Amino acid sequence: LLLLLLLLLLLLLLCIVHAQASGYHQMSDYLDLLHQRKRAKVSLRDPGRSVAIVTTASLPWMTGTAVNPLLRAAYLANNEDRQVTLLLPWLSKPDQERVFPNSVTFESPADQEAFVREWAQKRTGLACSFKVRFYPGRYAPEKGSILPVGDITQYIPDAEADVAVLEEPEHLNWFHHGRRWTDKFQHVVGVMHTNYLDYARREERGHIKEALLRHINAWVCRIYCHKVIKLSDAVQPLPREETMFVHGVSPNFLRVGEAKAAAAAEGQRVWGKGAYFLGKVLWAKGYTELLQRLQEHSSATGDNVPVDVFGTGPDLPEVQHAACSSSLNLKFNGPRDHADSTLQDYKVFINPSLSDVVATTTAEALAMGKFVVCADHPSNKFFAQFPNCLVYRT
Numbered sequence: 001l002l003l004l005l006l007l008l009l010l011l012l013l014l015c016i017v018h019a020q021a022s023g024y025h026q027m028s029d030y031l032d033l034l035h036q037r038k039r040a041k042v043s044l045r046d047p048g049r050s051v052a053i054v055t056t057a058s059l060p061w062m063t064g065t066a067v068n069p070l071l072r073a074a075y076l077a078n079n080e081d082r083q084v085t086l087l088l089p090w091l092s093k094p095d096q097e098r099v100f101p102n103s104v105t106f107e108s109p110a111d112q113e114a115f116v117r118e119w120a121q122k123r124t125g126l127a128c129s130f131k132v133r134f135y136p137g138r139y140a141p142e143k144g145s146i147l148p149v150g151d152i153t154q155y156i157p158d159a160e161a162d163v164a165v166l167e168e169p170e171h172l173n174w175f176h177h178g179r180r181w182t183d184k185f186q187h188v189v190g191v192m193h194t195n196y197l198d199y200a201r202r203e204e205r206g207h208i209k210e211a212l213l214r215h216i217n218a219w220v221c222r223i224y225c226h227k228v229i230k231l232s233d234a235v236q237p238l239p240r241e242e243t244m245f246v247h248g249v250s251p252n253f254l255r256v257g258e259a260k261a262a263a264a265a266e267g268q269r270v271w272g273k274g275a276y277f278l279g280k281v282l283w284a285k286g287y288t289e290l291l292q293r294l295q296e297h298s299s300a301t302g303d304n305v306p307v308d309v310f311g312t313g314p315d316l317p318e319v320q321h322a323a324c325s326s327s328l329n330l331k332f333n334g335p336r337d338h339a340d341s342t343l344q345d346y347k348v349f350i351n352p353s354l355s356d357v358v359a360t361t362t363a364e365a366l367a368m369g370k371f372v373v374c375a376d377h378p379s380n381k382f383f384a385q386f387p388n389c390l391v392y393r394t
């Protein structure tokens with residue numbers, strides 16, 4: 001028995017020594033990797049860089065994580081010295097029918113790529129010479145979003161793995177179980193689009209879900225990103241963060257604003273319509289606040305403000321019923337692109353959402369010269385500097 005105990009002790013010591021040797025070997029490899037990265041190109045502006053933009057949604061779903069990464073790819077690819085790849089989720093036909101508006105579906109990734117590229121060319125006027133690749137995704141109705149399936153790092157060839165821009169890095173990595181982005185790419189930047197903590201706290205037992213998600217988001221961002229960009233401080237504190245509005249708007253919206261200003265200078269009437277709201281019809285996307293603010297205004301003033309609503313989504317029937325039950329003067333018009341000419345004559349854009357990080361629609365409305373009515377909230381801090389942005393407090 002004593003001999004057996006001695007043998008077990010010896011075996012344990014050998015295991016410890018081997019583990020320490022492996023640990024030192026891994027640390028040595030890691031230091032070598034750091035040294036190689038120090039010797040690598042240090043500026044993202046250097047010619048010849050390859051940039052992979054990975055996002056969680058794609059047109060024709062007109063959501064911020066579909067539109068803004070696409071525009072980012074278009075403008076980055078406008079430099080011929082830079083190779084840009086846009087990595088998008090590919091959905092099964094049933095999921096396409098759930099997500100895409102107006103019954104639009106695609107038989108193949110090539111068909112969807114053609115749709116995406118044509119839209120980007122019309123919106124920007126650029127050649128849009130970036131590559132488009134797809135990874136398998138599935139729509140999760142309980143989350144109202146698309147989740148990656150499998151290790152999506154494999155869809156960028158190793159030879160092109162230089163810079164990665166992860167649009168919604170927390171979302172992309174909640175269930176990631178493949179290669180680390182920071183191991184494959186020289187530099188990984190995460191861009192935070194969505195305040196998922198706000199969504200979590202609206203659910204049943206929301207305070208528990210919010211607390212857990214806060215730690216998970218920080219954890220995956222620390223593991224998979226070298227730098228995290230928050231579009232506003234509506235997002236939770238994160239490792240290696242910078243707060244910066246990096247989206248901007250398409251020149252098409254600025255041209256609308258310039259045309260309106262020129263017409264007004266000539267004494268023409270430029271705003272023929274009143275107020276509107278545009279966004280996917282989810283309670284968490286500002287519809288809760290929209291109905292609350294309109295009810296408060298009606299109760300306080302007796303004025304039932306007419307508002308045209310553009311959008312579609314799973315909560316549309318409930319929102320319509322709630323608006324009708326409250327006798328609010330809302331007219332629901334279905335989905336519409338914000339650049340559509342039928343929206344240009346509205347004078348006031350109302351966006352009371354408290355779940356946004358930065359609302360693309362607000363930026364577009366301001367660029368068109370409209371008045372924007374929005375809440376005093378971190379997501380609107382950047383917009384508040386403009387004279388046509390009207391901020392309210394409740």
